[in-house]
Amino acid sequence: MASPTLLTPTSRLKPLSPIKPKPTPTTAFPPPTPPQQQIRNHLLRRHFLSLATAVLTSPLILPVTPAFAASDEEYVKDTEEVIGKVRTTMNMDKSDPNVADAVAVLRETSNSWVAKYRREKALLGRASFRDIYSALNAVTGHYISFGPTAPIPSKRKARILEEMDTAEKALLRGR
Numbered sequence: 001m002a003s004p005t006l007l008t009p010t011s012r013l014k015p016l017s018p019i020k021p022k023p024t025p026t027t028a029f030p031p032p033t034p035p036q037q038q039i040r041n042h043l044l045r046r047h048f049l050s051l052a053t054a055v056l057t058s059p060l061i062l063p064v065t066p067a068f069a070a071s072d073e074e075y076v077k078d079t080e081e082v083i084g085k086v087r088t089t090m091n092m093d094k095s096d097p098n099v100a101d102a103v104a105v106l107r108e109t110s111n112s113w114v115a116k117y118r119r120e121k122a123l124l125g126r127a128s129f130r131d132i133y134s135a136l137n138a139v140t141g142h143y144i145s146f147g148p149t150a151p152i153p154s155k156r157k158a159r160i161l162e163e164m165d166t167a168e169k170a171l172l173r174g175r
Contacts, residue, residue: 075123076171079132082113083164086139090160094151103148110136127175131167135160 089106092099114136123129138160142152152160 072174075117075120078113078116079128079167079171082109082132082136083168085109086135086160086164090139090152090157094149100148103143107140107143110140126170128167128170131163131170135163135167138163 085102085106089099089102092102114133117123117129118133138156139152142150142156
């Protein structure tokens with residue numbers, strides 16, 4: 001027998017309330033345009049996109065002179081200064097107490113010279129730039145590897161001085 005306190009399912013199911021769709025205005029979508037109007041809109045869009053592309057990509061295509069570009073006179077002056085410092089530092093006696101300071105100044109000067117002129121596309125093809133860059137690389141590499149008081153071997157020293165001479169000659173010729 002069934003107990004009166006037990007809950008029993010009802011045999012009749014209640015229908016769920018239907019989902020009401022939101023009303024959409026009929027003006028949300030414009031009426032279809034005639035084919036000639038669609039072609040005109042397409043051409044206007046294409047024209048706008050081509051202009052926008054040209055404006056946005058033109059700085060990337062056209063060469064822009066950098067703000068840090070140095071003048072030719074400044075390059076010659078800085079390069080002669082670096083050549084002088086390399087020569088004086090290389091000709092110092094290893095027992096001189098100022099060698100370590102001179103090497104530190106030379107490294108700082110050469111690093112600033114390389115940082116300033118390495119990105120100059122106009123200078124990369126010059127013979128003076130190539131020779132100075134090679135000589136600075138050899139000198140600073142030697143002092144980094146062997147310390148500021150280690151003398152430069154005679155073969156390396158002769159090659160560095162030869163590169164300095166050819167760079168000076170190239171500077172005088174404007175190369």
